[in-house]
Amino acid sequence: MPRNPILSASRIRTAALHIIDRDGLDGLSMRKLAAELGVQAASLYGHVDTKDDLLHEVAAEILAEVDVSGFAGGDWRHGLVSAARSYRAALAAHPNIVPFLAYGPAHREASLRRLDLVHGGLVSAGWSRREATMIAASLMYLVFGAALSSFSSGFSEDQALYRDRYPNLDKAHLLPSVARELDHDSFELALEAFVTGLAVRERAGAVD
Known part of the structure; x- marks a missing residue:
């Protein structure tokens, strides 16, 4: 020993x-x-070598769970949805490191390879390079916004706080008890709206 x-x-x-x-x-x-x-x-x-290098290595291991294989089949909608869901799940498992990850892929080789696949999949599907960049960035805004905070758990469970002053929020005190479910459903709603909006834009010929 x-x-x-x-x-x-x-x-x-x-x-x-x-x-x-x-x-x-x-x-x-x-x-x-x-x-x-x-x-x-x-x-x-x-x-x-350094703490920063270690953080990048830890980040790379966490983000290895992000699935971008959906872009390989040429269906950019499926690619975006599977990437977003797996990305959110990876971040949800380790929320304390999310602020570090929010700075972007930096020099992490695996992260850059995933981003390259996302960008390539979008361009191959007909989006311009500029639009592909914007879509990838928008996806990150959506995922990190969901990971950085919980809208539902941010309310007080004291009904009196809302009942008299905010009549339209008279049920807000119930939100913390269903925060996990509501945050999940809210993310899915935002993701669906995002992908649907892009599909409408694509059909309208706005891809340039």
């Missing part, structure tokens, strides 16, 4: 993500990560 725990890139990423899930993005430090792994901080640098 080795006297010191054996480190691996995978073990470091797993421990780092555990800290982020538990303590938040700001709660991760190389010193805390080393303590979590039972090693000295200097030992980590044989596997990762």
Whole structure:
């Protein structure tokens, strides 16, 4: 048995993500990560150069769950829907790292490959390069908007707060109890409206 725990890139990423899930993005430090792994901080640098590099590696592992295979069949609608749903699910599993991911793909090779497939799938379907870029960006706005906050859970459960001052929100106190279901259905509604709107635009000949 080795006297010191054996480190691996995978073990470091797993421990780092555990800290982020538990303590938040700001709660991760190389010193805390080393303590979590039972090693000295200097030992980590044989596997990762900086905390920022580590975050990109953790991000790449999380986003590996994003499914862009739907674009391969030439159906851009199916591609967008499957990508959006899997993207939201990946982010929902680790909400504390979402602010870091919201900065974009940066230099993450896997993220850039996925984006390349999305962009290529849209262009192959007839969208211009500019429109494809806008559609991909809009999809990210939709997904990250859903991941960064919960509209429903942001209400108070105190009925009196709304009943007298906001008569049209007299049932708002019930929203936190159904937040998970309502947030899911709201995302699906927004996704459907997004894809349907694009389809109308395509049929109208607005693709340029």
